Amino acid sequence: MFRKTLIAAALASTFVPLASAMAAPPRWAPAHGYRAHNGDIAYRRTDDGIRYWQGNDGRYYCRKSNGTTGLLIGGVAGALIGRTIDTRGDRTPGTVLGAVGGALIGREIDRSSSRCR
Numbered sequence: 001m002f003r004k005t006l007i008a009a010a011l012a013s014t015f016v017p018l019a020s021a022m023a024a025p026p027r028w029a030p031a032h033g034y035r036a037h038n039g040d041i042a043y044r045r046t047d048d049g050i051r052y053w054q055g056n057d058g059r060y061y062c063r064k065s066n067g068t069t070g071l072l073i074g075g076v077a078g079a080l081i082g083r084t085i086d087t088r089g090d091r092t093p094g095t096v097l098g099a100v101g102g103a104l105i106g107r108e109i110d111r112s113s114s115r116c117r
Contacts, residue, residue, distance in 0.1 A: 070110025071103045078102015 043051045052062035082098015083091050 065110050067107035067111040070106035070108070072106075074106015074109070075099045075103035077106070 043053050045051055050062055052060050054060055078101050079095050079099035082094040086094020
């Protein structure tokens with residue numbers, strides 16, 4: 001019992017200072033990295049919820065979707081549709097072609113849904 005308590009205390013004393021060292025500095029602390037060179041980024045929102053910010057060069061930037069969600073959903077839907085359409089013999093070619101086509105279409109739909117204006 002004493003041995004387990006001693007090991008737990010040793011592990012806790014090792015990881016507690018490590019966790020506090022990895023925490024973000026407070027807002028009033030002097031900045032030494034990205035924040036020192038670029039300042040704080042002030043995000044703004046459009047009416048439809050897209051976040052954007054103004055860069056140091058005066059241009060506006062926004063975070064766009066990279067299309068991963070649309071890729072996955074489109075691939076699954078395309079595979080199911082391709083499997084349904086290809087009814088002769090082995091259904092593998094229809095499933096694979098449907099998955100590829102659906103993934104590409106879904107990715108493009110997801111990427112085009114958020115535009116910076």
